[in-house]
Every structure is written in structure tokens, then in C-alpha cells.
Amino acid sequence: MVPCCYPLGFLLFSILMAVSSASSTPPPNSPTVFFSQGFSPLYGNQNVIPYGDDRSVQISMDVRSSSGFATKEIFLHGYFSSTIKLPENYTAGVVVTFYASNGQIFPTNHDEIDFEFLGRVQGQDWVLQTNMYGGGSTARGREERYVLWFDPSKGFHRYAVLWTEDRIIFYVDGVPIREVQRVAAMGGDWPAKPMNFIGTIWNGSDWATNGGRDKLNMAYGPYIAKYSDFVLNGCPADPIKFTPECEKNPGFATIPVGITAKERTKMKRFRRKYMRYSYCHDRARYKVPLPECALDRKEEARLRSFMHVNLLS
Ligand SMILES: *[C@@H]1O[C@H](CO)[C@@H](O)[C@H](O)[C@H]1NC(C)=O
Ligand SMILES: *[C@@H]1O[C@H](CO)[C@@H](O)[C@H](O)[C@H]1NC(C)=O
Numbered sequence: 058m059v060p061c062c063y064p065l066g067f068l069l070f071s072i073l074m075a076v077s078s079a080s081s082t083p084p085p086n087s088p089t090v091f092f093s094q095g096f097s098p099l100y101g102n103q104n105v106i107p108y109g110d111d112r113s114v115q116i117s118m119d120v121r122s123s124s125g126f127a128t129k130e131i132f133l134h135g136y137f138s139s140t141i142k143l144p145e146n147y148t149a150g151v152v153v154t155f156y157a158s159n160g161q162i163f164p165t166n167h168d169e170i171d172f173e174f175l176g177r178v179q180g181q182d183w184v185l186q187t188n189m190y191g192g193g194s195t196a197r198g199r200e201e202r203y204v205l206w207f208d209p210s211k212g213f214h215r216y217a218v219l220w221t222e223d224r225i226i227f228y229v230d231g232v233p234i235r236e237v238q239r240v241a242a243m244g245g246d247w248p249a250k251p252m253n254f255i256g257t258i259w260n261g262s263d264w265a266t267n268g269g270r271d272k273l274n275m276a277y278g279p280y281i282a283k284y285s286d287f288v289l290n291g292c293p294a295d296p297i298k299f300t301p302e303c304e305k306n307p308g309f310a311t312i313p314v315g316i317t318a319k320e321r322t323k324m325k326r327f328r329r330k331y332m333r334y335s336y337c338h339d340r341a342r343y344k345v346p347l348p349e350c351a352l353d354r355k356e357e358a359r360l361r362s363f364m365h366v367n368l369l370s
Pocket of ligand 1: 145
């Protein structure tokens with residue numbers, strides 16, 4: 058698509074985003090870490106290839122294997138981010154992730170905070186999904202889905218998550234796109250145990266693209282996702298006792314927490330234009346919305362027009 062053919066609102070939004078967001082700059086006091094310093098391969102090791110002075114890694118899915126990497130340390134709270142470039146062209150069925158999990162340590166009551174990118178058929182958009190689980194609350198998914206104001210396969214963009222005791226904020230290129238505030242009624246559904254940060258690429262043909270209708274086609278492979286300029290500004294936790302040892306990372310104390318009024322305006326604007334699904338308005342799934350969901354009739358009406366697409370299989 059060329060800029061001339063976008064609706065004017067989209068164009069203004071894109072310009073505003075480009076001018077006002079520091080697209081690949083981590084916040085102050087959040088230095089980037091080398092891949093080999095912060096991470097190790099998780100699976101499909103032969104498809105995990107560091108490059109670019111160890112600042113970047115590419116992971117791929119080919120006929121032999123999918124692949125992934127994970128932090129060496131576990132963290133309780135912090136600011137975590139990576140720039141990511143997604144595979145190009147036909148990517149139906151492909152899922153690329155950047156997420157936090159402790160599923161390997163706590164298989165029955167694990168926590169999770171997710172960025173999941175869902176591949177596309179030609180002519181459609183990559184879909185970004187965010188989600189979270191706490192204490193094994195996998196029966197209560199809290200998915201939201203969005204399209205982006207850029208093509209995420211054309212270049213690197215920064216995806217970040219801020220995770221605290223009572224707040225989770227997802228950012229794309231410095232723009233907060235989702236804020237989850239902990240409310241007492243959520244009970245144990247809050248990620249409250251240390252987690253690894255993980256990047257993966259895998260075959261999600263059953264559900265990822267148009268509700269599973271469009272499948273992975275290896276003729277378009279190998280599928281390659283690139284990650285660069287990692288920030289792991291968290292509170293490291295003891296790997297055996299899981300107790301936080303924040304003093305091991307002095308930078309952790311200086312992370313700004315919360316959203317400014319200006320950022321909030323941008324978040325609202327993003328959500329109005331680009332959100333396509335929210336669990337808060339999915340009455341087929343949740344007759345009574347989950348406790349943190351605010352009543353928002355306008356948002357509900359807007360999202361209803363997208364609900365006919367079977368987003369969640
Ligand atoms: C994607 O498709 C375009 C045109 O169809 C082609 O020129 C390009 O090489 C393809 N890119 C990849 C990574 O396969
Ligand atoms: C991808 O997953 C689907 C569904 O699980 C499976 O049928 C298909 O064979 C897989 N494709 C490849 C290339 O592994």
C-alpha cells in the first residue's frame with residue numbers, strides 16, 4: 058500500500074506515532090544486553106542463530122524444526138523488550154512470540170505474559186495478540202487482538218512489557234497499547250512468580266490465522282523471525298528459592314512506572330483504531346465479564362463488527 062491511499066486519519070495517526078515515539082530507544086537506565094549474555098537456545102538449537110555483534114538473533118521454522126530461545130535468568134517484575142522483524146509474505150499458521158512464562162518450573166500453576174504475532178495470508182495484516190495468565194488460570198484467557206499501524210515484516214519495531222505488582226503495560230514502539238490494572242477480585246489470576254522471557258516461532262495452524270482456516274505452507278518457508286537490542290531490566294530471582302534479589306540489578310529501581318496523560322491519549326487512540334478483539338466484550342465466552350473489565354459500550358459496539366471473524370478457535 059502507498060501513503061496516498063490510506064484514509065487521512067490513518068495517515069495522521071502514522072505521522073503522529075512516527076514523530077512522537079522513540080521507536081527503538083529503550084527507556085533511560087535500560088541498557089541492552091548481548092544475546093549470549095542474556096539468553097540460551099530453548100529448542101531447535103540449529104535454527105537459533107546469533108548475528109550482528111551478538112546484539113541480534115534469528116530463529117526459524119523449516120521442514121526439520123521450529124525453534125526458540127529463553128533468558129538464562131528468571132525475573133520477578135521489570136521492563137523487558139526486544140525489537141522484532143517478522144517473516145515476510147505468506148505466513149498463515151505461523152506464530153512468533155515474545156513472552157514471559159514459568160511453565161517449565163510450575164507446570165500446574167504457571168504464570169504468563171504474552172506478545173503473540175499471528176501470521177497472515179497475502180493481502181491481510183499480521184495480527185498481534187496480547188494475553189496473560191496467573192497461577193495456572195488458563196481457563197480464563199485474557200486475549201486482546203490488534204492490527205498495527207505499520208507492516209511488522211518490513212522492519213524492526215520495539216515490543217515491550219512493563220510488569221509490576223499491580224500493573225502490566227504492553228508497548229509497541231513506545232506507545233502503550235494495553236494496561237491491565239490488578240483488582241482484588243482477580244484473586245490469584247495475576248502473574249506473581251518469577252518468569253523467563255522467551256522468543257519462539259512455531260506452527261499454530263490449528264488456530265492462528267482466520268480461526269485456523271488458513272494453514273502453514275512450507276513452500277513459503279523457511280520462516281525467519283529476527284530479534285535485536287534486548288532489554289532485560291528486571292529484578293532477578295534466585296533460581297532455586299525463587300526469591301527476588303533486586304539489588305543485583307541497580308537499574309531495576311529506576312524504571313518509570315505508569316502512564317503519562319499524553320501516553321494515555323495515544324493508548325486510547327491506538328485502541329480505538331486498531332483493536333479487533335477483546336475478551337472483555339466476548340459475551341459468548343464470558344457471560345459475566347472478568348472483574349477487571351470496564352463497561353465501555355462504544356468499544357463493545359465497535360468490536361462487535363469484527364467478532365463475526367472466528368478469532369479464537
Ligand atoms: C516476498 O514476495 C516478493 C514479491 O512477491 C518477493 O520479491 C520477495 O522476494 C519475497 N520475500 C521473501 C522473503 O520471500
Ligand atoms: C502444522 O500443524 C498442523 C496442525 O497441527 C499439521 O496438520 C501440519 O502437518 C503442520 N505442518 C507442518 C509443515 O509441520
